[in-house]
Amino acid sequence: MEKRVYNFSPGPAVLPLPVLEAAQRDLVSLPGVGISILEISHRSKAFDKIINDAEANLRTLLGIPDNYRVLFMQGGALFQFGVIPMNLLRDSGKSADYVVTGTWSKKAFDEAKLQGLSVNVAWDGKPTNFNRIPKQDELKLNPDAAYVYTASNETIQGVQYQTEPAFGSVPLICDMSSDILSRPIDVSKYGMIFACAQKNAGPAGVTIVIIRDDLIEKSPANLPSLVNYKVFAEGKSLLNTPPTFPIYMVKLVTDWILNDVGGLAKMASLNQSKAKLLYDEIDHSDGFYLPHAEKECRSPMNVPFRLAKTEFEEPFLKQAAERGLCELKGHRSVGGCRASIYNAMPREGVQMLADFMHDFRAKNS
Ligand code: PMP
DSSP states (O other): OOOOOOOOSSSSSSHHHHHHHHHHHHOOOTTTSOOOTTOTTTTHHHHHHHHHHHHHHHHHTTOOOTTTTOOOOOHHHHHHHHHHHHTTTTTTSSSSEEEOSSHHHHHHHHHHHHHTTEEEEEEEEEOOOOOOOOGGGOOOOOOSSSSSEESSSTTTTEEESOOOOOTTTTTTEEEEETTSSOOOSOGGOSEEEEESTTTSSSSSOOOEEEEEEEHHTTTOSSSSSGHHHHHHHTTTTTTSSOOOHHHHHHHHHHHHIIIOOOSSSHHHHHHHHHHHHHHHHTSSSTTTEEEEEEGGGGGGSSSEEEEEGGGGHHHHHHHHHHHEEEEOOOOOOTTSSSOOOOSSSSSHHHHHHHHHHEEEEEEHH
């Protein structure tokens, strides 16, 4: 097998090696079944167990209360940006508030607006290029809104809510695509959580939706089945052929967090200590490396930074890749570099990057 490099991609992203190895082992023949996971019927007993185990693992890890459904949908997180307002806003007679903290929450706002629905920007981080999360008293909220929309972690700008925001009785909808399963959360504070899998939960192809029963009841009856949360939940995510392999991978990834890592509190402390290696290097660089996010909002998942001397960025990326530190180029809207260090990024990879940053600065300042 070709040697693996350290993959700092924002997503699809690094997966835990034991998970890849288990998938490789079972690819030709699932134990006790004798059929590949790629060949198995979604109506089979064996797949029933896989999807039920994936849900049970998510329920255990996240402490999902009984009055929430867990759905496995397709179309990615972007699909949800359109589907959420179809279900929860279109026929509500209300407006919805969007907290715009970066590229992804802005895109969610745009997808609701596209449908001609009544949406308000409760706060907009654009004036400072989305480098922070608002304080509660900066938000312009409507107490009668159908929902408040947030993104817990902005993958491109690397800003994350450090504590769960509170919006009274208005349902909170949260895009957790880039930090789900990275830390414990209190699901009961949310009306709905969703996350594409391809960063912390598995490969591309499945989106996890966790939605409270009373919100499910709001889905208009005339929506097509596959975008109707109520119908989709009643069909137990099996209205049509689901993404069987990605769901199986979610089961393996959540097995890994439960059994190998030891749960989300442990996961969070590992993530914090990995992120500290990079942020310390940036903070102690005398301005050689410039962080994008303000200190109190920094994401432990995505670490965007620039080099003060931009002419060094290309050699930085090239030399990093030569050491097996790959996919570090930042998004064009922020520029510079971005290290995505999700759950599955080994600490050794982050330590190697921090050491490389240290050496590169020593040689070039
Ligand atoms: N939300 C966030 C926070 C993301 O990081 C991404 C993907 N980078 C998306 C939404 C869009 O996800 P998808 O590509 O699955 O539609």
